[in-house]
Amino acid sequence: KAGVTQTPRYLIKTRGQQVTLSCSPISGHRSVSWYQQTPGQGLQFLFEYFSETQRNKGNFPGRFSGRQFSNSRSEMNVSTLELGDSALYLCASSFRTGTPNYGYTFGSGTRLTVV
Amino acid sequence: GQQVMQIPQYQHVQEGEDFTTYCNSSTTLSNIQWYKQRPGGHPVFLIQLVKSGEVKKQKRLTFQFGEAKKNSSLHITATQTTDVGTYFCAHPLGGNEKLTFGTGTRLTIIP
Numbered sequence: 386k387a388g389v390t391q392t393p394r395y396l397i398k399t400r401g402q403q404v405t406l407s408c409s410p411i412s413g414h415r416s417v418s419w420y421q422q423t424p425g426q427g428l429q430f431l432f433e434y435f436s437e438t439q440r441n442k443g444n445f446p447g448r449f450s451g452r453q454f455s456n457s458r459s460e461m462n463v464s465t466l467e468l469g470d471s472a473l474y475l476c477a478s479s480f481r482t483g484t485p486n487y488g489y490t491f492g493s494g495t496r497l498t499v500v
Numbered sequence: 501g502q503q504v505m506q507i508p509q510y511q512h513v514q515e516g517e518d519f520t521t522y523c524n525s526s527t528t529l530s531n532i533q534w535y536k537q538r539p540g541g542h543p544v545f546l547i548q549l550v551k552s553g554e555v556k557k558q559k560r561l562t563f564q565f566g567e568a569k570k571n572s573s574l575h576i577t578a579t580q581t582t583d584v585g586t587y588f589c590a591h592p593l594g595g596n597e598k599l600t601f602g603t604g605t606r607l608t609i610i611p
Binding site for chain 1: 588598603
Protein backbone atom coordinates (compact mmCIF):
# COMPACT_ATOMS: atom_id res chain seq x y z
CA LYS A 386 0.00 0.00 0.00
CA ALA A 387 1.09 3.60 -0.54
CA GLY A 388 3.19 5.19 2.17
CA VAL A 389 2.92 8.58 3.77
CA THR A 390 3.01 11.31 1.15
CA GLN A 391 4.26 14.79 1.90
CA THR A 392 4.14 17.71 -0.48
CA PRO A 393 6.00 19.66 -1.54
CA ARG A 394 9.40 18.03 -1.04
CA TYR A 395 11.30 21.30 -1.11
CA LEU A 396 10.24 24.85 -0.47
CA ILE A 397 12.03 28.18 -0.34
CA LYS A 398 10.25 31.07 1.32
CA THR A 399 11.12 34.59 2.39
CA ARG A 400 11.00 35.84 5.96
CA GLY A 401 7.55 37.08 6.87
CA GLN A 402 5.73 34.86 4.40
CA GLN A 403 3.52 31.96 5.36
CA VAL A 404 3.65 28.37 4.18
CA THR A 405 1.32 25.37 4.08
CA LEU A 406 2.62 21.82 4.05
CA SER A 407 0.53 18.78 3.23
CA CYS A 408 0.56 15.20 4.45
CA SER A 409 -1.49 12.25 3.22
CA PRO A 410 -1.27 9.33 5.68
CA ILE A 411 -1.36 5.66 4.89
CA SER A 412 -4.85 4.58 3.92
CA GLY A 413 -6.78 3.67 7.06
CA HIS A 414 -4.47 5.60 9.39
CA ARG A 415 -6.35 8.25 11.33
CA SER A 416 -3.52 9.74 13.37
CA VAL A 417 -1.11 12.22 11.87
CA SER A 418 1.78 13.72 13.84
CA TRP A 419 4.11 16.47 12.72
CA TYR A 420 7.75 16.85 13.66
CA GLN A 421 10.36 19.49 12.99
CA GLN A 422 13.92 18.28 12.48
CA THR A 423 16.91 20.60 12.68
CA PRO A 424 20.61 19.88 13.22
CA GLY A 425 20.59 21.84 16.46
CA GLN A 426 17.35 20.72 18.09
CA GLY A 427 16.87 17.29 16.57
CA LEU A 428 13.38 15.87 16.13
CA GLN A 429 10.82 17.96 17.93
CA PHE A 430 7.13 17.19 18.21
CA LEU A 431 4.79 19.82 16.79
CA PHE A 432 1.29 18.38 17.09
CA GLU A 433 -0.86 15.32 16.55
CA TYR A 434 -4.26 15.08 14.94
CA PHE A 435 -6.65 12.20 15.26
CA SER A 436 -10.07 12.11 13.64
CA GLU A 437 -9.86 15.83 12.82
CA THR A 438 -9.09 16.79 16.44
CA GLN A 439 -5.78 18.05 17.78
CA ARG A 440 -4.82 15.56 20.47
CA ASN A 441 -1.40 16.83 21.43
CA LYS A 442 0.65 19.95 20.95
CA GLY A 443 4.36 20.53 21.38
CA ASN A 444 6.13 23.65 22.60
CA PHE A 445 6.00 25.75 19.48
CA PRO A 446 4.67 29.30 19.08
CA GLY A 447 1.20 29.97 17.80
CA ARG A 448 2.61 30.69 14.34
CA PHE A 449 2.60 26.93 13.88
CA SER A 450 -0.83 25.49 13.33
CA GLY A 451 -2.41 22.52 11.68
CA ARG A 452 -5.59 20.79 10.81
CA GLN A 453 -6.88 17.45 9.67
CA PHE A 454 -9.59 16.75 7.16
CA SER A 455 -12.26 14.08 7.18
CA ASN A 456 -10.14 11.91 4.85
CA SER A 457 -7.31 12.08 7.44
CA ARG A 458 -5.12 14.25 5.25
CA SER A 459 -3.40 16.91 7.29
CA GLU A 460 -1.91 20.30 6.66
CA MET A 461 0.38 22.39 8.78
CA ASN A 462 0.77 26.10 8.41
CA VAL A 463 3.55 28.38 9.54
CA SER A 464 2.83 32.08 9.44
CA THR A 465 5.28 35.00 9.58
CA LEU A 466 8.23 32.80 8.74
CA GLU A 467 11.53 33.30 10.53
CA LEU A 468 15.00 32.16 9.48
CA GLY A 469 14.96 29.68 12.36
CA ASP A 470 11.97 27.90 10.85
CA SER A 471 14.25 26.41 8.20
CA ALA A 472 14.04 22.70 8.83
CA LEU A 473 12.88 19.33 7.60
CA TYR A 474 9.21 18.93 8.49
CA LEU A 475 8.19 15.32 8.89
CA CYS A 476 4.75 13.85 9.03
CA ALA A 477 4.11 10.49 10.68
CA SER A 478 0.96 8.43 10.50
CA SER A 479 -0.45 5.62 12.58
CA PHE A 480 -3.73 3.78 12.89
CA ARG A 481 -4.59 5.10 16.31
CA THR A 482 -3.55 7.85 18.66
CA GLY A 483 -0.90 7.22 21.26
CA THR A 484 2.20 5.19 20.55
CA PRO A 485 1.42 2.18 18.37
CA ASN A 486 3.52 -0.92 18.97
CA TYR A 487 4.28 -1.08 15.27
CA GLY A 488 5.76 2.41 15.31
CA TYR A 489 5.08 5.48 13.28
CA THR A 490 5.45 5.55 9.51
CA PHE A 491 7.13 8.72 8.40
CA GLY A 492 6.86 10.54 5.13
CA SER A 493 9.92 11.75 3.24
CA GLY A 494 9.46 15.23 4.65
CA THR A 495 9.31 18.76 3.33
CA ARG A 496 12.59 20.64 3.37
CA LEU A 497 11.73 24.28 4.12
CA THR A 498 14.35 26.96 3.63
CA VAL A 499 13.60 30.48 4.81
CA VAL A 500 15.76 33.23 3.29
CA GLY B 501 10.76 17.12 32.91
CA GLN B 502 11.47 13.68 31.59
CA GLN B 503 14.62 13.57 29.48
CA VAL B 504 16.23 10.80 27.52
CA MET B 505 19.92 11.17 26.85
CA GLN B 506 21.38 9.25 23.94
CA ILE B 507 25.09 8.52 23.69
CA PRO B 508 27.38 8.73 21.92
CA GLN B 509 26.40 11.58 19.60
CA TYR B 510 28.74 10.30 16.87
CA GLN B 511 30.45 6.99 16.27
CA HIS B 512 32.93 6.15 13.54
CA VAL B 513 33.76 2.48 13.18
CA GLN B 514 35.71 0.35 10.78
CA GLU B 515 33.54 -1.90 8.67
CA GLY B 516 33.18 -5.19 10.49
CA GLU B 517 33.50 -3.70 13.96
CA ASP B 518 30.63 -3.65 16.43
CA PHE B 519 28.59 -0.58 17.37
CA THR B 520 26.45 0.27 20.38
CA THR B 521 24.25 3.25 21.18
CA TYR B 522 22.61 3.88 24.53
CA CYS B 523 19.53 5.72 25.74
CA ASN B 524 19.26 6.67 29.39
CA SER B 525 16.24 8.11 31.14
CA SER B 526 15.91 9.69 34.56
CA THR B 527 12.45 8.16 34.93
CA THR B 528 10.82 4.84 34.15
CA LEU B 529 9.65 4.44 30.58
CA SER B 530 6.50 2.56 29.63
CA ASN B 531 8.12 1.48 26.39
CA ILE B 532 10.86 2.53 24.01
CA GLN B 533 11.11 2.47 20.26
CA TRP B 534 14.11 2.62 17.96
CA TYR B 535 14.29 4.28 14.56
CA LYS B 536 16.94 4.54 11.87
CA GLN B 537 17.36 7.51 9.58
CA ARG B 538 19.62 7.16 6.57
CA PRO B 539 21.45 10.28 5.36
CA GLY B 540 18.94 12.41 3.47
CA GLY B 541 16.12 10.11 4.47
CA HIS B 542 13.39 9.91 7.05
CA PRO B 543 13.13 7.90 10.29
CA VAL B 544 12.17 4.26 9.82
CA PHE B 545 10.75 2.23 12.68
CA LEU B 546 12.96 -0.66 13.80
CA ILE B 547 11.44 -2.09 16.96
CA GLN B 548 9.52 -1.48 20.18
CA LEU B 549 10.52 -2.81 23.61
CA VAL B 550 7.97 -2.99 26.39
CA LYS B 551 8.99 -5.48 29.06
CA SER B 552 11.62 -5.06 31.75
CA GLY B 553 14.86 -6.76 30.69
CA GLU B 554 13.51 -7.46 27.21
CA VAL B 555 15.97 -8.44 24.49
CA LYS B 556 15.04 -8.59 20.84
CA LYS B 557 17.16 -9.43 17.82
CA GLN B 558 16.87 -8.53 14.18
CA LYS B 559 19.68 -10.23 12.26
CA ARG B 560 22.84 -8.35 13.37
CA LEU B 561 20.89 -5.89 15.56
CA THR B 562 20.26 -6.57 19.25
CA PHE B 563 17.95 -4.35 21.26
CA GLN B 564 17.77 -4.35 25.06
CA PHE B 565 15.48 -2.71 27.60
CA GLY B 566 16.93 -2.33 31.06
CA GLU B 567 15.57 -4.12 34.11
CA ALA B 568 14.43 -0.83 35.60
CA LYS B 569 13.03 0.33 32.24
CA LYS B 570 15.19 3.44 32.44
CA ASN B 571 17.71 2.59 29.75
CA SER B 572 17.95 0.84 26.43
CA SER B 573 20.65 -0.09 23.99
CA LEU B 574 21.03 -1.00 20.35
CA HIS B 575 24.01 -3.15 19.40
CA ILE B 576 25.06 -3.90 15.83
CA THR B 577 27.44 -6.79 15.26
CA ALA B 578 29.94 -6.67 12.40
CA THR B 579 28.81 -3.37 10.90
CA GLN B 580 28.29 -3.02 7.18
CA THR B 581 28.14 0.07 4.99
CA THR B 582 24.37 -0.30 4.87
CA ASP B 583 24.24 0.43 8.61
CA VAL B 584 25.25 4.05 8.04
CA GLY B 585 22.73 6.51 9.45
CA THR B 586 21.43 8.06 12.63
CA TYR B 587 19.81 5.84 15.21
CA PHE B 588 17.15 7.35 17.46
CA CYS B 589 15.43 6.03 20.51
CA ALA B 590 11.95 7.36 21.15
CA HIS B 591 9.48 7.05 23.97
CA PRO B 592 5.96 8.23 24.72
CA LEU B 593 5.72 11.34 26.86
CA GLY B 594 2.70 12.86 28.45
CA GLY B 595 -0.82 11.70 29.05
CA ASN B 596 -1.56 11.20 25.39
CA GLU B 597 1.76 9.56 24.72
CA LYS B 598 3.26 11.86 22.13
CA LEU B 599 6.46 10.27 20.90
CA THR B 600 9.61 12.04 22.05
CA PHE B 601 12.88 11.33 20.30
CA GLY B 602 16.37 11.13 21.72
CA THR B 603 19.17 13.18 20.24
CA GLY B 604 20.34 10.33 18.04
CA THR B 605 23.67 8.63 17.39
CA ARG B 606 25.16 9.16 13.97
CA LEU B 607 27.04 6.10 12.75
CA THR B 608 29.59 6.35 10.00
CA ILE B 609 31.47 3.38 8.61
CA ILE B 610 35.08 3.49 7.50
CA PRO B 611 35.45 0.99 4.64
